Amino acid sequence: MSNHRYLEAVDMGIDTHEEPVVYMRKDCDICRAEGFEANTRLLIRHGERNLIATLNTVSESVLPNGGIGFSKSAWRYLGLTAGLEVNISHAPVVQSLSAMRKKIYGNALSETELASIIHDIAERHYSDIEIAAFLTGCAGGRLSLEEIIALTRAMVDSGSRIHWRQYPKVFDKHCVGGLPGNRTTPIVIAIASAAGLTLPKTSSRAITSPAGTADTMEVLTNVDLTLDQMQSVIHQTGACLAWGGRMNLSPVDDLMIRVERALDLDGEGQLVASVLSKKIAAGSTHILIDMPVGPTAKVRDESQARRLADLFHAVGEALDVRVECLTTDGTQTVGDGIGPAEEARDVLAVLRNDPGAPADLRERALLLATHLLVMANGDSYEEAESRTREILETGGAWQQFLRICEAQGGLREIPRAPRQKIFTSERSGRLTTMDNRRLAKLAKLAGAPSSAVAGLRLQAKLGQRLAAGDPLFTLYSDTPGELDYASDFYQSNRDIFEIA
Amino acid sequence: MSNHRYLEAVDMGIDTHEEPVVYMRKDCDICRAEGFEANTRLLIRHGERNLIATLNTVSESVLPNGGIGFSKSAWRYLGLTAGLEVNISHAPVVQSLSAMRKKIYGNALSETELASIIHDIAERHYSDIEIAAFLTGCAGGRLSLEEIIALTRAMVDSGSRIHWRQYPKVFDKHCVGGLPGNRTTPIVIAIASAAGLTLPKTSSRAITSPAGTADTMEVLTNVDLTLDQMQSVIHQTGACLAWGGRMNLSPVDDLMIRVERALDLDGEGQLVASVLSKKIAAGSTHILIDMPVGPTAKVRDESQARRLADLFHAVGEALDVRVECLTTDGTQTVGDGIGPAEEARDVLAVLRNDPGAPADLRERALLLATHLLVMANGDSYEEAESRTREILETGGAWQQFLRICEAQGGLREIPRAPRQKIFTSERSGRLTTMDNRRLAKLAKLAGAPSSAVAGLRLQAKLGQRLAAGDPLFTLYSDTPGELDYASDFYQSNRDIFEIA
Known part of the structure; x- marks a missing residue:
């Protein structure tokens, strides 16, 4: 029997995010x-590709x-154009789903079983609810x-892997559970590469925050590099600050993390596999993990931090990379700007040693860069610290940052928002708390990150004494509508700042 | 701030099954x-309803x-018409999701927590991946x-509940994991109600099989009854054979079972809660569970059957209903017809005591009816059995079945398929196995259950000696295309029947 039928492809113009969806007429012969009905799983083939x-x-x-x-993701994945014939049949039984069920029923999975699950997720053979069931299990x-080791290995194998043959040690840093504004990466990379380390840094764009490192760096230079361009930048400068989206590093992680986020699950095994698979695929041999600890951060307390660090070390060892974990203060934002352009402004201020540069951002970047140097050279902390301070204070980091931007396509001037509005304290007192989550929301309502100039700049610090009328923050926006919209939100959320 | 925005409702003509989906232009102001993007969860309000x-x-x-x-399900749920204004905002945090995560992390849930989860699923506040995560947990x-008791109670409370005040004992039977063709229900109901029992039977349509009891009964009479109509039929005859879809009995079960089926999970707790919640909502006080046991049935062996029976008893006791479980042979199909009309033909043949009536179907129906009588009157099995045989053999069951059909709208004549084709054995030997799963698929390819006349009739029994050219089965179809299509499938799947 011909199990296979053909129809002509139509772009529906519908974005279902990653889940591939096809649309067929209920009355169509096939x-x-x-017996196809809404929710039936179908195998669609076009040439060599299928999903x-x-x-x-x-x-x-x-x-x-x-x-x-x-749907858009299905259209892209199959590389279709309008009118092409595609082949449609009932989806075959996905074999690895029985391994998934085995896990759900509480059994351990072998390396082969985990590899088959990850392979099938990467090949778009799992529906979102099947991914959800796997993550929950x-x-x-x-x-x-x-199992975490096997999972990490399988995720590395799901995409491309970069080999930096000429560099024996390749460094990376990663922050677990970001704080708003905590944009240390460009500074750390500039300092550590000025000290001679190799750091092929790739970053993501914001998913739920007002800015990702890639969004911030894009204000300052081109970040959309091919693998070849990235390698050329590394050869010239020892480092890069690129967007990782084009590199196909552990692509299965993106498919899983989206479902994990929707479920608000934060399994530690999944977290370790997610972070390390990306870094190992990028060819890193030495990885520094910044772990902010605080009641509203991803890592809540020291005992959770220790457990997570133990896992990172053990999995790193099994996969032949050195991992160090550093717990840092996760109780408040770092830097004064929130949003791509405002965070870029903070980064440049620190690199140029401007007198108004946020000290908390500078000190945290120095701490991380120092730890990277200790990992690299086995120096004492004090030796390494005086080296990183010297590099930053003498302008070595700034020169190095300029070289990286030049190699990526040139330094751009930070744009100014056409609209801005200053908000002031209604009464006098000491600023005791700021709600980071709602500050991030405020920046997003103003248009960040899709509008790079949108966001806000804090003008008061925790613990500071304020008089009525003293500025609290400035809101920036591209359009009057967005500025009004964010202002309205603030008017009904003035308790973002508590002044006692 | 106005957190709420308005747009005009448009019916997209897209059936996403139960998951409610809304479609907005990427470039729209809201x-x-x-910051709405593909996959954002939105609260949509229209009048008193929201989802x-x-x-x-x-x-x-x-x-x-x-x-x-x-999408169609969202449109229906909100009761929209084209052009109505609906109110759109970010979905609030669904509080019971934290209880769901508690379960995922291995903690027990209180009755209140389970009730809040079930309430939120019923109110369409959970996405499919959230339902999947709950079921997996x-x-x-x-x-x-x-927890199973609390879950069952919460599921009963999710919909309507029928109270049969004038009947102290209300009976039902349920088969766990159906075999193709196993259409005992109409016969059992006719016999047991002829013996004086009250049986307000509601059944489902086929979901993955070639026919459900409601599909088969619809060949013979009207099954689409309102609650009032159903009550009137019960008052006249003591029983009914209605479609349950309109009754709103444990509606949350339909939402969960769909996801459970897609994941091919068959948690025992979930199964017990699903079956008992429907029956208890229908007002049953005495429930007989038919549990076919066999290597390809839902219940694999006697020890699993015992475990499940213990659960059924314990949950039934807690919810104040009497439950009896009966293990039956689950190794082969029951009856000769597969598909709505052919199964209806078998049912009538048994009720009318036709000489060619399938003996296996008759004996199984008698077994179940006898057990119901034992439950009802405390008679010995032998007494009850002679009573049920008498009712069937003297035509009492047939007369009672006619009364029920008459009360539901009159007996219909079973239609004949316009197309049919006989398939014969290619060689001589003994028929040793039939693949039930592929026989069901064959009936579905011929058009069952959406075409009631489509299906097949077996003309050989397991163990029977066949000569080359002896008939194996007849295929029935509404259209030449479907007949060809099913025939093609059979030509490449002749090993459905093994003749040794």
């Missing part, structure tokens, strides 16, 4: 003959006869150390 | 201002400016007896 998609059935008016519609400490 | 839906963003060509599109024996 649906009727095959498994979820079916949505549609009325006659939505699609022409003989057509099959695709692994949460709550139900992954053993051996 | 998306930009609120939480997942956002898909669309291109300008897909929706008019100022419009918001709805409960699978693998991670629900205690107390």
